[in-house]
Amino acid sequence: xxxxxxxxxxxxxxxxxxxxxxxxxxxxxxxxxxxxxxxxxxxxxxxxxxxxxxxxxxxxxxxxxxxxxxxxxxxxxxxxxxxxxxxxxxxxxxxxxxxxxxxxxxxxxxxxxxxxxxxxxxxxxxxxxxxxxxxxxxxxxxxxxxxxxxxxxxxxxxxxxxxxxxxxxxxxxxxxxxxxxxxxxxxxxxxxxxxxxxxxxxxxxxxxxx
Amino acid sequence: xxxxxxxxxxxxxxxxxxxxxxxxxxxxxxxxxxxxxxxxxxxxxxxxxxxxxxxxxxxxxxxxxxxxxxxxxxxxxxxxxxxxxxxxxxxxxxxxxxxxxxxxxxxxxxxxxxxxxxxxxxxxxxxxxxxxxxxxxxxxxxxxxxxxxxxxxxxxxxxxxxxxxxxxxxxxxxxxxxxxxxxxxxxx
Numbered sequence: 563x564x565x566x567x568x569x570x571x572x573x574x575x576x577x578x579x580x581x582x583x584x585x586x587x588x589x590x591x592x593x594x595x596x597x598x599x600x601x602x603x604x605x606x607x608x609x610x611x612x613x614x615x616x617x618x619x620x621x622x623x624x625x626x627x628x629x630x631x632x633x634x635x636x637x638x639x640x641x642x643x644x645x646x647x648x649x650x651x652x653x654x655x656x657x658x659x660x661x662x663x664x665x666x667x668x669x670x671x672x673x674x675x676x677x678x679x680x681x682x683x684x685x686x687x688x689x690x691x692x693x694x695x696x697x698x699x700x701x702x703x704x705x706x707x708x709x710x711x712x713x714x715x716x717x718x719x720x721x722x723x724x725x726x727x728x729x730x731x732x733x734x735x736x737x738x739x740x741x742x743x744x745x746x747x748x749x750x751x752x753x754x755x756x757x758x759x760x761x762x763x764x765x766x767x768x769x770x771x772x
Numbered sequence: 773x774x775x776x777x778x779x780x781x782x783x784x785x786x787x788x789x790x791x792x793x794x795x796x797x798x799x800x801x802x803x804x805x806x807x808x809x810x811x812x813x814x815x816x817x818x819x820x821x822x823x824x825x826x827x828x829x830x831x832x833x834x835x836x837x838x839x840x841x842x843x844x845x846x847x848x849x850x851x852x853x854x855x856x857x858x859x860x861x862x863x864x865x866x867x868x869x870x871x872x873x874x875x876x877x878x879x880x881x882x883x884x885x886x887x888x889x890x891x892x893x894x895x896x897x898x899x900x901x902x903x904x905x906x907x908x909x910x911x912x913x914x915x916x917x918x919x920x921x922x923x924x925x926x927x928x929x930x931x932x933x934x935x936x937x938x939x940x941x942x943x944x945x946x947x948x949x950x951x952x953x954x955x956x957x958x959x960x
Contacts (some may be wrong), residue, residue: 623894625895625896626895626896626897721846721848722846724845724884725845727845728843728845728846730846730848734891752892752893752912754878754891754892756850756880756891758843758846758848760842764842768850768880770892770893
């Protein structure tokens, strides 16, 4: 009896530990939405270089007019393609999902509009980095709010260097609102993120959210 | 004894898995943080007196990004200008901060292609006193290919039976293709 009781205590203690630890360290978008900054609105100064990592970044921007923007950036792992003459070509992608919210005191948080963007770079680790097929390698989608009042417009452009060793894709989004009884859109906020990939597959991001 | 050892082994393996999952867990702050990328180019600050004993402090910080040798060939460079404005009440004992605002403008320029663009703007404000109201607006203003411009406006009023406007100014930052940024403030 004692043995079984000790066994039960052991396993129960271990399970409790694991469950508690995982619940404390789990990172989800809801925590980001609930998190509030100090009174003086400021943003973290954060810059990074992604080198062959598979990671996800979530950031939130708070504007003073009640609008908040939550962005989720995910890097896909490097994939290898080989051609007939045995040269290796690599591909790596970055996807972005951004959502605007209206967070005004005494009211529930309201989702305004969201957008998705995905870019895939092709490089050979020797001489070039490029967007091989813009129609397939750049995917751009946006979604209006349920009441159709808020919308996001996305503009993107491809920038390449003279020797094709660096390729950049620039994404600029603008948030608009259609007020009642008017067809004219009113501008509210904007956001940009530049993806730059070198011939070695190093991707950097320049964005207003960092 | 064998059972005790087997229990210990299971505990250690489970704990090992747990630490591994924690290490690989999503955490934005564990992402490669390289503060050498950002360089402080210039910083200026000015103070002006407004009506009703309000002092306005402006801090402008110019930042440049250096992404290393891998990305030098593209000739596209980035700069950020950050403008912080605070309004203080000098009639109080310790210069109490009534309101504060910040604006940030991000530029990209290419000296080879003679191109410059304001990519995005951010703004935020907070007002600690209910007798006052502070509104801030920013947006990009790229009217030409070789000149990137940004526009910001700030409106600071004292509430009352008749609202009194203490500060209403427009801020315009211009960046040229060589990366030189100038700014002008227009009082309206």
